[in-house]
Amino acid sequence: MTDAVIGGGKTVAGLTFSVQPGEPFLVSGAEAISEGKPSLFHCLAGLHALDSGSLQLPSRPMDLMIISGQSPYMAPTHFLIEQLAYPHISSEQIDAATVKRAIKAVHLEHLLLADEHNFESLPLKDKAKLCVARCLIHCPKCVVLLDVDLHGMSEIFTALDNVGVTVVTVVHCPTPVHLGYHRKHLQLTGGGKWLLGDCDS
Numbered sequence: 022m023t024d025a026v027i028g029g030g031k032t033v034a035g036l037t038f039s040v041q042p043g044e045p046f047l048v049s050g051a052e053a054i055s056e057g058k059p060s061l062f063h064c065l066a067g068l069h070a071l072d073s074g075s076l077q078l079p080s081r082p083m084d085l086m087i088i089s090g091q092s093p094y095m096a097p098t099h100f101l102i103e104q105l106a107y108p109h110i111s112s113e114q115i116d117a118a119t120v121k122r123a124i125k126a127v128h129l130e131h132l133l134l135a136d137e138h139n140f141e142s143l144p145l146k147d148k149a150k151l152c153v154a155r156c157l158i159h160c161p162k163c164v165v166l167l168d169v170d171l172h173g174m175s176e177i178f179t180a181l182d183n184v185g186v187t188v189v190t191v192v193h194c195p196t197p198v199h200l201g202y203h204r205k206h207l208q209l210t211g212g213g214k215w216l217l218g219d220c221d222s
Contacts, residue, residue, distance in 0.1 A: 025064070025074035026213075033061055034213035036074075038205075040163060040189055045178070047199055047220060048191045050209030061209075065165065065189075083109040084162040086155075090169035093148040099137040105155050115158060123154040126180040128173060146171055153177055157184055165189045178202045 027033040040046045048061070063069045064076060065085075079085050096107035102120055106112040124133055127150040132138060140151070149169050156164050157180055164186050171177060175198050181188050192199060200206070200220045208216040 022065075022071075022077075023075045025076065026072040027061055027064060027069075028213075029072060030213045032213060033209065033215060036207075036215055036217075038207060038217055040187060040205075042162065042187050043185075044187065044205060045203040046187075046189045047195060047203035047206045048189070048209065049193065049195045049199075049206070050211075061191075079162055083159065085165070086159065086161045086163075087165045087167060088149060088152040088156065088169055089167045090145070090149050090171075091167075093145070093152045095140040095143075095148060095151070099139065101132055101136075101138060104138075104140055104151065105158050107155065109159055119158060123157040126157055127151070127154045127177065129154065150177075153181075156181065156186060160184045160186060163187045163189060165191065167191045168193070174198050175202065 022039070023037050025033055025036045027036075038046075064071055065078065096104050098104055098107070100112070101124075102112045102115055105120060105123065106115055121133060124130060129147060129150050132151075140148070143151070149171060153169075153171075164181065166188060168191060170192070174196075178188060178198075188203075190199060190203060195206070203220050206216075206218060206220045210216060
């Protein structure tokens with residue numbers, strides 16, 4: 022993203038940054054601009070255009086996944102393997118060992134005890150974990166975790182690292198776990214202003 026303006030300059034003005042492979046990137050901001058943070062990453066997802074500036078995204082849709090902690094998407098199926106295969110691969114490409122490994126990584130082992138599930142009835146946090154498990158199977162180049170707040174985030178970060186996924190995390194207030202894992206930190210400070218630096222700075 023180069024010299025980007027979003028929201029008429031009220032969300033972001035003159036922002037330039039890049040996410041490098043293997044370099045976890047953190048975005049945080051005050052409650053007053055919480056609506057602006059998703060807006061920034063809706064641009065990254067190709068859902069909204071920049072007011073001005075330029076944006077370069079991965080060339081293949083499968084190389085970028087977005088997981089929203091507030092509205093994690095469940096595919097219209099009752100079968101776990103089909104849920105994990107959505108949206109880019111066939112369930113025939115996933116074996117039982119891969120499913121088990123991904124589900125255990127996000128601590129949803131109870132889903133392995135039955136063949137069918139009503140995924141829409143799962144608690145919100147379990148839905149988000151299931152989306153992370155889906156990501157562990159698809160292995161995109163980058164995943165954006167938008168307001169995802171789960172128990173055991175450090176383990177989830179490690180699991181994503183292990184399959185070569187670069188993590189971009191958007192949170193209201195970063196925790197020591199966030200600051201300890203991510204390398205770069207973009208702080209949206211309100212009124213279109215921002216600070217960009219290392220997480221230890």
